[in-house]
Amino acid sequence: MAGFRFEVLARDARSQARRGRLHTPHGVIETPAFMPVGTRATVKAIGPEALEALGAEIILANTYHLYLRPGTATVAELGGLHGFTTWRRPMLTDSGGFQVFSLAALAMVDDDGVRFRSHLDGAAHRFTPEVATAAQMQLGADIIMAFDQCLGYPAAAEAAEARQAMERTLRWAERCRREWEGAERGAAVRRGNAEPFPQALFGIVQGGAHLDLRAECAERLAALDLPGYAIGGVSVGEPVETASAVVAATAPRLPADKPRYLMGVGTPEDLERYVRMGVDLFDCVLPTRNARNGVLFTSAGKIAIKNARYARDPGPLDAACGCRVCRRFSRAYLRHLYQSGEVLAAMLNTEHNLFHYLDRMRQLRHAVELGGASPHRPAGRATPPEST
Amino acid sequence: MAGFRFEVLARDARSQARRGRLHTPHGVIETPAFMPVGTRATVKAIGPEALEALGAEIILANTYHLYLRPGTATVAELGGLHGFTTWRRPMLTDSGGFQVFSLAALAMVDDDGVRFRSHLDGAAHRFTPEVATAAQMQLGADIIMAFDQCLGYPAAAEAAEARQAMERTLRWAERCRREWEGAERGAAVRRGNAEPFPQALFGIVQGGAHLDLRAECAERLAALDLPGYAIGGVSVGEPVETASAVVAATAPRLPADKPRYLMGVGTPEDLERYVRMGVDLFDCVLPTRNARNGVLFTSAGKIAIKNARYARDPGPLDAACGCRVCRRFSRAYLRHLYQSGEVLAAMLNTEHNLFHYLDRMRQLRHAVELGGASPHRPAGRATPPEST
Numbered sequence: 181m182a183g184f185r186f187e188v189l190a191r192d193a194r195s196q197a198r199r200g201r202l203h204t205p206h207g208v209i210e211t212p213a214f215m216p217v218g219t220r221a222t223v224k225a226i227g228p229e230a231l232e233a234l235g236a237e238i239i240l241a242n243t244y245h246l247y248l249r250p251g252t253a254t255v256a257e258l259g260g261l262h263g264f265t266t267w268r269r270p271m272l273t274d275s276g277g278f279q280v281f282s283l284a285a286l287a288m289v290d291d292d293g294v295r296f297r298s299h300l301d302g303a304a305h306r307f308t309p310e311v312a313t314a315a316q317m318q319l320g321a322d323i324i325m326a327f328d329q330c331l332g333y334p335a336a337a338e339a340a341e342a343r344q345a346m347e348r349t350l351r352w353a354e355r356c357r358r359e360w361e362g363a364e365r366g367a368a369v370r371r372g373n374a375e376p377f378p379q380a381l382f383g384i385v386q387g388g389a390h391l392d393l394r395a396e397c398a399e400r401l402a403a404l405d406l407p408g409y410a411i412g413g414v415s416v417g418e419p420v421e422t423a424s425a426v427v428a429a430t431a432p433r434l435p436a437d438k439p440r441y442l443m444g445v446g447t448p449e450d451l452e453r454y455v456r457m458g459v460d461l462f463d464c465v466l467p468t469r470n471a472r473n474g475v476l477f478t479s480a481g482k483i484a485i486k487n488a489r490y491a492r493d494p495g496p497l498d499a500a501c502g503c504r505v506c507r508r509f510s511r512a513y514l515r516h517l518y519q520s521g522e523v524l525a526a527m528l529n530t531e532h533n534l535f536h537y538l539d540r541m542r543q544l545r546h547a548v549e550l551g552g553a554s555p556h557r558p559a560g561r562a563t564p565p566e567s568t
Numbered sequence: 569m570a571g572f573r574f575e576v577l578a579r580d581a582r583s584q585a586r587r588g589r590l591h592t593p594h595g596v597i598e599t600p601a602f603m604p605v606g607t608r609a610t611v612k613a614i615g616p617e618a619l620e621a622l623g624a625e626i627i628l629a630n631t632y633h634l635y636l637r638p639g640t641a642t643v644a645e646l647g648g649l650h651g652f653t654t655w656r657r658p659m660l661t662d663s664g665g666f667q668v669f670s671l672a673a674l675a676m677v678d679d680d681g682v683r684f685r686s687h688l689d690g691a692a693h694r695f696t697p698e699v700a701t702a703a704q705m706q707l708g709a710d711i712i713m714a715f716d717q718c719l720g721y722p723a724a725a726e727a728a729e730a731r732q733a734m735e736r737t738l739r740w741a742e743r744c745r746r747e748w749e750g751a752e753r754g755a756a757v758r759r760g761n762a763e764p765f766p767q768a769l770f771g772i773v774q775g776g777a778h779l780d781l782r783a784e785c786a787e788r789l790a791a792l793d794l795p796g797y798a799i800g801g802v803s804v805g806e807p808v809e810t811a812s813a814v815v816a817a818t819a820p821r822l823p824a825d826k827p828r829y830l831m832g833v834g835t836p837e838d839l840e841r842y843v844r845m846g847v848d849l850f851d852c853v854l855p856t857r858n859a860r861n862g863v864l865f866t867s868a869g870k871i872a873i874k875n876a877r878y879a880r881d882p883g884p885l886d887a888a889c890g891c892r893v894c895r896r897f898s899r900a901y902l903r904h905l906y907q908s909g910e911v912l913a914a915m916l917n918t919e920h921n922l923f924h925y926l927d928r929m930r931q932l933r934h935a936v937e938l939g940g941a942s943p944h945r946p947a948g949r950a951t952p953p954e955s956t
Contacts, residue, residue: 224911225911225915229892250907258898259882266901491638492642492645510646512642513652513654519638520608520637523612524615527911528615
């Protein structure tokens with residue numbers, strides 16, 4: 181597929197980890213990669229310039245939110261997400277499947293799609309695989325996702341429910357593929373004054389907590405020969421052992437030459453574990469949401485900046501961190517900003533947490549490049565205490 | 569006074585406007601200048617790096633807020649406001665007089681000072697001229713303000729009340745001066761590991777809406793021979809004609825060789841008017857507060873970015889503006905961010921509004937430098953429509 185190509189540059193000798201490179205119309209993504217979440221066409225509390233400076237190579241946006249506001253036709257008219265947001269690097273849009281089931285009111289699912297009411301104004305809407313795919317074509321991200329049925333937990337533990345949602349997800353993936361191929365066959369998507377470019381459709385593996393369903397779904401999706409594959413329905417409330425077993429059972433059954441994306445996961449420790457299982461792409465609201473709640477990731481573990489012990493602490497948030505926040509500000513000042521409810525608290529905490537995530541991914545990539553080294557013990561770099 | 573010096577570089581031929589330069593221990597301020605307000609030791613929704621890039625040469629902080637949280641002793645321990653915030657350029661602290669009367673609960677004033685309860689937790693506190701001055705010495709701004717009694721409107725219109733508050737403000741100014749001189753005579757203020765440096769105390773003219781009281785207060789304050797003078801109690805609810813008459817009656821009675829600071833004022837048009845009356849320094853929450861409320865200053869006047877007319881507007885906020893926001897983002901995107909309640913809306917709107925204010929001050933300074941030119945018609949530059 182023109183403009184979209186995945187290469188595996190190196191494999192880890194002691195795990196399934198791969199070091200890859202994903203070529204897209206808006207640039208290259210070095211993998212394994214973490215994708216900051218920009219739900220409503222902005223990563224919360226940070227602008228595109230600062231995100232670029234952090235080294236983020238791809239960000240997410242959400243079709244459900246943008247479909248409701250400002251509307252995908254409006255975004256298309258303004259040059260697609262790239263023109264609208266001015267973010268120049270690759271983007272990915274989620275299909276809205278997860279949000280329709282978790283955020284919208286009165287979601288009613290049938291084989292054709294989902295009826296729901298907007299969480300903003302209660303207006304009735306209907307998402308089908310065709311609607312979700314067409315909406316993502318209007319948004320114009322480099323990577324778009326198939327519309328899927330995502331079960332929560334413990335529903336995902338019920339075999340009959342999980343089977344039904346999985347079968348539906350597979351049928352919907354085929355419908356998304358037809359819709360996407362039709363558009364790609366005709367003319368590549370053109371938005372505003374931008375050059376036309378192709379988009380890559382990723383399929384999503386469902387199957388709940390059932391490893392046999394996961395394996396079956398992965399293999400049947402692989403037959404669709406899509407540009408990439410995601411593992412969905414993880415981190416929906418299940419125990420970490422279940423999540424781990426699901427990824428371990430699914431990742432190896434996905435095509436080895438296609439990128440693998442684990443949706444909505446997770447802590448820095450989760451990312452390391454799943455990189456070792458062969459996952460290439462991650463997204464999660466954790467670093468940005470925790471930042472706004474004053475929970476900060478450091479090389480010595482998480483800290484709650486509101487803690488009184490930091491009130492007179494002149495030291496940096498994380499002496500081992502090279503980010504602009506740690507180079508400039510004290511814990512005491514960060515605590516004061518947070519306690520005072522200042523916007524700058526969200527801004528600085530977000531910048532630090534994203535740097536921490538992106539830097540750990542750089543360390544993991546470096547470790548895989550070194551070949552024999554296991555990614556959880558990066559050679560030649562200080563090893564964060566909690567990852568030893 | 570070492571480290572603090574004011575020079576008048578040029579005077580406007582057709583008004584009282586002056587082009588000056590204020591030397592302080594943390595650098596030079598070109599006047600007339602606008603000082604962004606950083607109430608709780610941060611200008612809301614913008615960091616110190618971005619403020620420097622905008623060309624802000626001095627920012628404010630507030631003694632009342634910092635006395636309550638995190639405490640002025642804590643700030644002193646962390647290197648004063650400069651060490652605490654990492655802002656390297658000049659700073660000014662307000663004395664807390666205005667906030668005690670406008671924000672605190674149950675303020676009870678007598679000749680000695682003010683008893684009040686914290687708006688945060690209801691705890692009882694007492695501010696006197698000595699307490700407010702000592703607190704400002706702990707905070708360590710380059711310019712500190714005398715503790716004054718500020719009347720609201722219409723109280724300021726009552727002659728007896730205005731006279732009483734003015735006499736009290738004058739007596740308090742003398743007590744502030746004694747407290748300040750005592751400390752300066754001993755050793756200049758040392759905070760954390762920073763070099764010791766002197767602070768400049770400004771007196772504040774009160775007198776309500778009564779021009780005779782204003783004139784008397786200005787002359788009696790001038791006799792104290794302080795490094796600078798402020799006009800307080802303006803923009804407290806009075807008609808604009810009253811404010812204008814008060815400034816016109818007060819400014820010329822303040823020493824011509826000392827900087828003049830009009831507190832808490834105002835719109836860009838206000839700033840131009842009062843520059844022509846000989847005011848050198850301004851502060852106001854308007855650009856930052858309006859930014860957070862989606863009200864943006866442009867060369868064609870104010871706009872409310874939430875207006876539906878901007879929903880599909882691909883143009884910049886202000887085509888005549890050179891700020892990073894106007895160079896990069898569309899009105900449609902700014903509207904979307906505001907409508908979505910995104911933090912980035914506050915960040916971008918704040919950056920633009922402060923740029924607009926600081927740029928207009930640059931234009932006013934340039935106009936005075938040109939000598940014969942009136943500051944409201946900057947020669948050689950596009951004249952903003954609303955200022956003609």
